[in-house]
Amino acid sequence: MIGTATAARVEIPVDEVEVRAYTIPTDAPEADGTLAWDATTIVVVHARGGGESGLGYTYADVSTAKLIASKLAGVVRGRDATAPQSAWSAMVEQTRNLGRPGITSMAIAAVDTALWDLKARALGLPLCRLLGMARDRVAVYGSGGFTAYSPQRLAAQLAGWVQDGIPRVKMKVGSAPDEDPERVRLAREAIGPEARLFVDANGAYSRKQALELAGRFAQDARVSWFEEPVSSDDLEGLRLLRDQAPAGVEIAAGEYGYDAPYFKRMLDAGAVDVLQADVTRCGGITELLRVDALCRAHNLPLSLHCGPSIHLHPATALANFVHLEYFHDHVRIEHMLFDGVVDPVAGALEPDLERPGNGLELKRGEAERYAA
Numbered sequence: 001m002i003g004t005a006t007a008a009r010v011e012i013p014v015d016e017v018e019v020r021a022y023t024i025p026t027d028a029p030e031a032d033g034t035l036a037w038d039a040t041t042i043v044v045v046h047a048r049g050g051g052e053s054g055l056g057y058t059y060a061d062v063s064t065a066k067l068i069a070s071k072l073a074g075v076v077r078g079r080d081a082t083a084p085q086s087a088w089s090a091m092v093e094q095t096r097n098l099g100r101p102g103i104t105s106m107a108i109a110a111v112d113t114a115l116w117d118l119k120a121r122a123l124g125l126p127l128c129r130l131l132g133m134a135r136d137r138v139a140v141y142g143s144g145g146f147t148a149y150s151p152q153r154l155a156a157q158l159a160g161w162v163q164d165g166i167p168r169v170k171m172k173v174g175s176a177p178d179e180d181p182e183r184v185r186l187a188r189e190a191i192g193p194e195a196r197l198f199v200d201a202n203g204a205y206s207r208k209q210a211l212e213l214a215g216r217f218a219q220d221a222r223v224s225w226f227e228e229p230v231s232s233d234d235l236e237g238l239r240l241l242r243d244q245a246p247a248g249v250e251i252a253a254g255e256y257g258y259d260a261p262y263f264k265r266m267l268d269a270g271a272v273d274v275l276q277a278d279v280t281r282c283g284g285i286t287e288l289l290r291v292d293a294l295c296r297a298h299n300l301p302l303s304l305h306c307g308p309s310i311h312l313h314p315a316t317a318l319a320n321f322v323h324l325e326y327f328h329d330h331v332r333i334e335h336m337l338f339d340g341v342v343d344p345v346a347g348a349l350e351p352d353l354e355r356p357g358n359g360l361e362l363k364r365g366e367a368e369r370y371a372a
Ligand SMILES: [Mg+2]
Pocket: 200, 202, 227, 228, 255
C-alpha cells in the first residue's frame, strides 16, 4: 500500500512532542491585495528523544496546536527519531479523514521540521549537513511593502533592505489597483536602478487587469517578478500571464501548496516561471524535498516562501533553489522568539555550522508573554 512505512527498528525513540502557540501583534497595520491583519500566530513544536530536543514551527492558527496535541503527538511518540519519513507517513495516514490541505498539513509540517531537527541534533550535526548541502549561502529577497503602508514607509522599508545589501525586494499590490502603477514607480525610485523589484498581488487582479498592469509595471519600474497576479487556483489565468506578460517578468505562485500533487498540477499546467513553496505549509522538510524533485524534473527554479529561519537549512539542500523570502513579519518574530537567528550578509543567509540542528533555541521567558 502506498504511503505505509514501518521502520525496521527504533534507534532513538521520540519521548515527547510538546506544542505551544504564540500570537504576536504586528508593528503596524498590515495588508496585501486580498487580506489585512494585525497579529501573527506561530505554532512551535519541540520533539524530544535521546536526550535532545528538536524544534520546528509553522505560522498558522492556534487550532493547529490543538490538532498537533490531539492527533499527531501520540502517533509520533515512540517512533524512531532517525526516520522522520516514517513518522511523516504515519501522520498523513492518521489525518486522512480530516483533509490534507490547510491546518492538517501545517500541523504535520511543524512536527516534521522538529523531527528533522531532532535527528540532526541527535547525530551532532547542523541540519544542513544532515540534509546534504548543495550550497553554503542562501540568497534572500526583502519582503514587506504592505498596501497598508504610507508611501513614505513603503519607500523607507524597501530602500533599507537595498542599503543593507539585499539586491531584491518585494512589495504588495492589489488593494487599490488604480493606485498601483504610481506606488510601484515610487518603489523603483526609492531603491534606485540596480535592485530587482518584485510585486505580489495575492490573487487580487482579474486576468486582463493583471496583463495590463504587468506591461505597465515592467515598462515604468522594471518589475521582474509578478507573484499571484491572479488567484493561484486559476492555473489557466497564470498560464495566460506567463505566456503574454513581458518576457522580463517572471510569474510566480505556490505559497498555498499543501501537498506534492498540488505542485505537480501547477507545474503540469505550465502556470509559473518560478514555483514557490513553504516548508511550514507543504508538510515539512520531508515533502519539500519532493517538491524540489518536481522542480528538477520540470527544469524550473524553486523560491521559498516566508519563515526565513526555518527555511534556511533546508534551502541549502535543494537542487533548484533560487531565493528565500525575507519577510518583515517573520524576521521580526523570529528575532523576538529565538536565539540563533542569523542575519543576511551581502543579500544571503549562511547557516551557523557551529550550532547543532537548525541552530534555533526558543527564548521561553520572552515567548510566554505572547502565549495564545
Ligand atoms: Mg505571496
